[in-house]
Amino acid sequence: MILNRPNRRKICAILVDRANYGRLKPVMRAIRDSAAMELQVVAAGTMVLERFGQPVQVVKHDGFSVDGEIYMELEGSTPATMAKSVGFGVVEFSNEFHRLRPDVVLLIGDRYEALAAAIAAAYMNICIVHVQGGEVSGSIDESARHAISKFSHFHVPSTKRAADYLLRMGERPDAILTIGCPSSDIARAMKRELDPVVINRAGSGAKIDVAHPFLLVVFHPTTTEYGGETAQVTELLQALDQIAMPTIMLWPNIDAGSDHISRTIRMFRDQRKAAWLRCLINLSPEDYLRVLASAACAVGNSSSFVRDAGYFGTPVVLVGNRQEGREVDRHVLTAAPVAGEVSARVQSQLSHGRYAPSRLYGDGHVSARIAGALAELTPYTQKRLHYVYEPAAVAKVAS
Amino acid sequence: MILNRPNRRKICAILVDRANYGRLKPVMRAIRDSAAMELQVVAAGTMVLERFGQPVQVVKHDGFSVDGEIYMELEGSTPATMAKSVGFGVVEFSNEFHRLRPDVVLLIGDRYEALAAAIAAAYMNICIVHVQGGEVSGSIDESARHAISKFSHFHVPSTKRAADYLLRMGERPDAILTIGCPSSDIARAMKRELDPVVINRAGSGAKIDVAHPFLLVVFHPTTTEYGGETAQVTELLQALDQIAMPTIMLWPNIDAGSDHISRTIRMFRDQRKAAWLRCLINLSPEDYLRVLASAACAVGNSSSFVRDAGYFGTPVVLVGNRQEGREVDRHVLTAAPVAGEVSARVQSQLSHGRYAPSRLYGDGHVSARIAGALAELTPYTQKRLHYVYEPAAVAKVAS
Amino acid sequence: MILNRPNRRKICAILVDRANYGRLKPVMRAIRDSAAMELQVVAAGTMVLERFGQPVQVVKHDGFSVDGEIYMELEGSTPATMAKSVGFGVVEFSNEFHRLRPDVVLLIGDRYEALAAAIAAAYMNICIVHVQGGEVSGSIDESARHAISKFSHFHVPSTKRAADYLLRMGERPDAILTIGCPSSDIARAMKRELDPVVINRAGSGAKIDVAHPFLLVVFHPTTTEYGGETAQVTELLQALDQIAMPTIMLWPNIDAGSDHISRTIRMFRDQRKAAWLRCLINLSPEDYLRVLASAACAVGNSSSFVRDAGYFGTPVVLVGNRQEGREVDRHVLTAAPVAGEVSARVQSQLSHGRYAPSRLYGDGHVSARIAGALAELTPYTQKRLHYVYEPAAVAKVAS
Amino acid sequence: MILNRPNRRKICAILVDRANYGRLKPVMRAIRDSAAMELQVVAAGTMVLERFGQPVQVVKHDGFSVDGEIYMELEGSTPATMAKSVGFGVVEFSNEFHRLRPDVVLLIGDRYEALAAAIAAAYMNICIVHVQGGEVSGSIDESARHAISKFSHFHVPSTKRAADYLLRMGERPDAILTIGCPSSDIARAMKRELDPVVINRAGSGAKIDVAHPFLLVVFHPTTTEYGGETAQVTELLQALDQIAMPTIMLWPNIDAGSDHISRTIRMFRDQRKAAWLRCLINLSPEDYLRVLASAACAVGNSSSFVRDAGYFGTPVVLVGNRQEGREVDRHVLTAAPVAGEVSARVQSQLSHGRYAPSRLYGDGHVSARIAGALAELTPYTQKRLHYVYEPAAVAKVAS
DSSP states (O other), X not given: OOOOOTTSEEEEEEEOXXXXXXXXXXXXXXXXXXXXXXXXXXXXXXXXXXXXXXXXXXXXXXXXXXXXXXXOOXXXXXXXXXXXXXXXXXXXXXXHHHHHOOSEEEEESSOHHHHHHHHHHHHTTOEEEEESTTOOOSXXXXXXXXXXXXXXXXXXXXXXXXXXXXXXXXXXXXXXXXXXXXXXXXXXXXXXXXXXXXXXXXXXXXXXXXTSOOEXXXXXXXXXXXXXXXXXXXXXXXXXXXXXXXXXXXXXXXXXXXXXHHHHHXXXXXXXXXXXXXXXXXXXXXXXXXXXXXXXXXXXXXXXXXXXXXXHTOOEEEESSTTTTOBOOTTEEEEOSOHHHHHHHHHHHHHHOOOOOOOTTOOSOOHHHHHHHHHHOOOOOOOOOGGGGSGGGXXXXXX | OOOOOTTSEEEEEEEOSHHHHHHHHHHHHHHHTOSSEEEEXXXXXXXXXXXXXXXHHHHHHTTOOXXXXXXXXXXXXXXXXXXXXXXXXXXXXXHHHHHHOOSEEEEESOOHHHHHHHHHHHHTTOEEEEESTTOOOSTTHXXXXXXXXXXOSEEEOSSHHHHHHHHHTTOOGGGBOOOSOTHXXXXXXXXXXXXXXXXXXXXXXXXXOTTSOOEEEEOOOOGGGTTOHHHHHHHHHHHHHHHOOOEEEEOOOSSTTHHHHHHHHHHHHHHHOOTTEEEESOOOHHHHHHHHHHOSEEEEOOTHHHHHHHHHTOOEEEESSTTTTOBOOTTEEEEOSOHHXXXXXXXXXXXXXXXXXXXXXXXXXXXXXXXXXXXXXXXXXXXXXXXXXXXXXXXXXXX | OOOOOTTSEEEEEEEOSHHHHHHHHHHHHHHHTOSSEEEEEEEEGGGGOGGGTOTHHHHHHTTOOOOEEEXXXXXXXXXXXXXXXXXXXXXXXXXXXXXXXXXXXXXXXXXXXXXHHHHXXXXXXXXEEXXXXXXXXXXXXXXXXXXXXXXXXXXXXXXXXHHHHHHHTTOOGXXXXXXXXXXXXXXXXXXXXXXXXXXXXXXXXXXXXXXXXXXXXXXXXXXXXXXXXXXXXXXXXXXXXXXXXXXXXXXXXXXXXXXXXXXXXHHHHHHHOOTTEEEESOOOHHHHHXXXXXXXXXXXXXXXXXXHHXXXXXXXXXXXXXXXXXXXXXXXXXXXXXXXXXXXHHHHHHHHOOOOOOOTTOXXXXXHHHHHXXXXXXXXXXXXXXXXXXXXXXSSBOO | OOOOOTTSEEEEEEEOSHHHHHHHHHHHHHHHTOSSEEEEEEEEGGGGOGGGTOTHHHHHHTTOOOOEEEOOOBTTOSHHHHHHHHHHHHXXXXXXXXXXXXXXXXEESOOHHHHHHHHHHHHTTOEEEEESTTOOOSTTHHHHHHHHHHHOSEEEOSSHHHHHHHHHTTOOGGGBOOOSOTHHHHHHHSOOOOOHHHHHHSSEESOOOTTSOOEEEEOOOOGGGTTOHHHHHHHHHHHHHHHOOOEEEEOXXXXXXXXXXXHHHHHHHHHHOOTTEEEESOOOHHHXXXXXXXXXXXXEOOXXXXXXXXXXXXXXXXXXXXXXXXXXXXXXXXXXXXHHHHHHHHHHHHHHOOOOOOOTXXXXXXXXXXXXXXXXXXXXXXXXXXXXGSGGGOXXXXX
16 A cells, blocks of 8 residues: 655655665665655666566565566667667656656666666656766766766766766756765675575586685676677686686676677586586675675676775776776776786786775765755756856856 | 668768758758768658648658658657657667668757657667757756767767867767758758748638738747646737737647647637737748748747847747757847736837847858768767866776 | 455456447446445546547546556557557556556457557456447457457447357357446436537537537548548538538547548638538537437447437438448438438438437446446456357367 | 569568468468569567577578568566567557558467567558468467457468358458468478487587487467466476486477476476486477477477377377367377376377378468469458348348
8 A cells, every 4th residue: 555645755766777776775775764755666677577586576575665667678689679678668667657756766877777767757857866977987878877967957976076077067066966876885784794505506507615715707798899799708708717716607787789698608608517607697785795795806897896896895807898987996907808818817816815995986874865865955857057057158148 | 762882871860840851951962962971861750740741741842762750759748748759769760770770870959859869879889960969958858958969979069159068068079070050051042032822821810911020939838847838828829919910820849738838829819819810830941941031020939049040130039948048149038938028028129120140050051061071970889978088087997 | 545455356447538438437337336346447548638638537527536547649640650559558558457457357349449458458367348349340440349359258249239249259158248338328317408508618610509400420530441531521521511500520539540530620610611510529428428319410430320329319320431330220321421422311311300219239227237247257367269169169179 | 672563462471480480481482482472571579589599590591581570579478578569569560561561461370479460460451361360279379369360351271170260250251262271381391301410409408319219398388377387387397207208398489477487497407407308499490390290299288289290190298278279180189287197198199109190280282372362362451240241131230
């Protein structure tokens, strides 16, 4: 039974993948516990798909009620099906927003599902708060992130540089609610000890002994290089085969090209029967962070390797262009997707060992600041490039 | 029969309303006449709707072949149906681009149909050239325009200020192809004499004698003020009723709220039976410009009142917030949507009479420059916020 | 606040146009008043469109709560946009059924919006009860009606012939719940006196004096003759012009070709300025029936001229093929869409005057029987052509 | 380059899965080789998906040009996503038909993708020829098949009973073009010798020695029993484990519930590591038929076990309700999805050995008859339940 208390602000949190939830969870909890706000949750994208382990079940298991589940992913994993999934997503989010009538839509990140939610909300005159704007990376996510910023009414950038970039892009100074990534809150609060059962009960392949050093590998497609992903992951697998230390590999996301990566990994696994490789579909946000915190080195191109790994001081080798331009701390080395270069960088990180923790992407006390800002902001609908309000510009302009 | 000459660059021009075509037409002609390029045309939105006079027929009549016609407008004219139309548009444009496989998509303006095309092209790794980016206005178009810029690989801003704003937003300096609005080319080249038959053969209401002064009125909804449009157009009609001089009124576009405006005009027409009012559905781009060039004053909130009217020196009264923030020349006065204020401003413009022509939005020689740039640019897919390439920023960034 | 009493059967009534509601209203009332059932209402198609007077508001005004409103009509009114509207409808009804989780979906008629609902329900394993199956007509509705029957688990045919046809088509004998059209209940119960204010306050054109004889005209497109509708309605208007008696004309529905009909009527009205013609957008179900009951003759091709007019004994001239094959009583004459033939038939009916009431389509006591059956039926999902259960057929069949 | 010879009839063949192509291929060849017709091919559904081995590539490899590829499958494999996929399919087929403008659409079978094509064609007034109507089975396919018949203008039923059922359902006698399933043509013409390389080069699991007896297993979900498929396939796998003879298993189709079946098979394979099991994704139509022709027994619920296996005399055990009601010959035994019953039936069939070939579903000379009929039929659009043309019925009916 839905009880709408009319005097409470309705905040609709959009979750489009496991990582979204991993980051927004402490914010969602703070909203739910607030007397001034009512939490709505809409899960979309891979959150609801069995193929990705239905992460929405974790959300429910954590005690959140989920107000809408959106199936929007067209099968195919090509650029055209990815584009069409955006379209379907806009339609579906419009339906949900029409029904739930939130006061504020809370978005995070740069995925196409989040873009779809932003477009639906913006055209429906719903105020949008966007977390993680102003960052720089590769892939189509780079364009989507800034487009989402252009539809968003308020921003929670993760770093000072990102906040500065948002201002330079013409966003209102008073629309920056706070700075910091809420995932740092989870990283700070959680127990870091890794339960070996979690790693070895699901998935397939080698048994991982977490008492000994292991690698964590995540490699998503860079959609702007569609067609190149098979060669790239092949090089990566060769590098791992040279290193041949225990490795936990997660399957890629659903972006265009991911089927090719999955197929390459599957064929490598079946043919090479590497004794060092374990493949996993799904981990809860905390378990994922524990694996990341415990890994001897994280290899691949997940954005969590930039932000969360830094908080833990886990050494990282970023492979390829997907994170190019991303603001990173000292724990990151980069490598072209060439077997020799990747293995050399990994060896170098293994020699170096863990880094001092970084607070670049958040101090672990971000969620409360976001929740407080959500309760107090004044929603508005009409955005306007802020440049026109600069003293010099207010000369001859229609008003 | 489609003859693809493989060595020619395929430029796909997107037309989503009558005004689009009015502006892109000289560019389309230049592309078609180029040995280095092949022109593809996709017509969408109101271009194909009988209710809007099917402007696509004018395109065909002008000798262009139309490669795709997209029906994407969901009936309803509410914020939710407008949002869903964006979604359907993304799906449909994805289909067309998948089939036509253009090298470059050429877009203009800030409408949701253009946004849909931009998203489809961007996720399909097709290079986008966007005309009219960097401007500032009201309505959701403001957000959409900048989002389109964030998906676009090259830009043709209309003014120096717009070019400067694009650079400040983080676009690449070498991605600004040229400056100027191609509609100035049509304005420069066309005969300005207005044929009275064109005005009086279609539409309904008073007969307009073009030898005497008349007003041109266009009033679209400001979607971010959805729900307010009926009161606004009512005030506008009262102002016109006070002035009571011969008036040509065009029906509004298809944005959320347009049904309310149409209904208000229709009721006013039926009940008031004003002897000074003529309502028209559709004019060819040139005929529209001739009416605008000949009007004693243009009243309302069309962006053509800012750009094209300036070229002609036609006095303008901008009503309401739809064009707020837009860079304007001396020919523009602004008025809140209040009857007394609007009529006072119109009287003031009528007293002043015509202005000296403005070249703010183009010098009449823009199309050839755009076509030349289209032939010579090097398409690319991976955008990245340009700030990271500034000397100071290239300190510690993943690459 | 939605209170789901888990032990009550949830019946989801689908309303896709004004006529649907006119017929299902007494059934909806009976469901709502039943202790065993809970009524859900989903309004779609023209029910929610301002252009059609938003008939959903009448539903709410009558005290029903509306659980879902579906915008599914793509603008264009061409065969292709009508086809695509079916597709969008399936998507949207799937969303609503996923959310409302009805035990039974209650459908009526043969429109594409109802087909969309039937497909969504059938693929989602929801039991379907269909009213008005087994009839025969023209237009694509004929095919859609039988396809809906093939997805429906239970049937309420309007006539004995329709019931017989359903059995012959292979439907289960025990799946025929009752016989009769519920619109006869409204016809029986309502006051027939026509309030002249209702006719003359809205719409445009001549004032109708209901104390004197008048015609009622409704002419929808026959979609299978798309392209022919302009010529057909032109002939019809010529016939009416010859007759030149006071005439109430309703605008056509939204099927492919309706824009052409509307435009032809509008042009005739503007140019001919016929003093006998009044055009109306929308009437409540009861007011419509009162007009039909009071008309001296009903001319056109609405199915209500077959069913409801018979109940009242109103003379009818069916024009064209849209109702060809429909079971009719003595009050109906048919005419090809040729001016002379139409006017001759109308004159003939005017000479004849009113007919004795017909009970062919219902005795006025149908709704209670339907509601009772809805409460007691046993929902099932797996349909199977009943022929295989005939004694002779059960020889060698996989089971 | 598309050369439209205007005097040739355009026949658009719709292929929505591997089996479609296996059956329509000889018809397509006959159309292509006809001087009177032009072949158009649209591939949709799993035909274009990498996850299903992209069977469309086989079509191209066989020398057919493919005019349209439709991605319409929403991820999820639930009843709701299957319903929505129908909707998306209608939209996409509408686009393709609008572009290709076929004179006749050629459909086969009962899948939801074929239903989507039928709806699009019917609402666009395109003449539909449907192959395999009039049959009886379980699952939602049963309803879809008859609904497709109700939209189709001509029919090619596979058996005399199916033809009789179509007539009884009210289809026009002269709309039955011929009788027989074209897959019998392939079965007749092909070399039956099975190349062991084809079986063992792709897929995973045990190596199959085709010189020794082996089972062929295909088990699709019965969508009307959604939720029961996991238990059913578990029983089936237990039966196979008891039998433990070399087994070729194909993955299920994409219907609601298929993910559960796939997962159950995958878990069984990984945990049980059965030495007798080989899993295959994809086979060309001929290779599939060769495997079916060579198998000692076919077990599961594919419709090819009824039709094609009969032609070869391969013993079959039909498991569960998916084919219930289907007309079968002597080679078929049925079993409930209970391990003991399945294994008993399989043992019984293995004891029996091969059956005499059946011509129930075609004599191997069907394609030429279909192609001839396609060239000579007179397309029409307006269907009407044929009962009204029976002498007794032509009493009082609107015309």
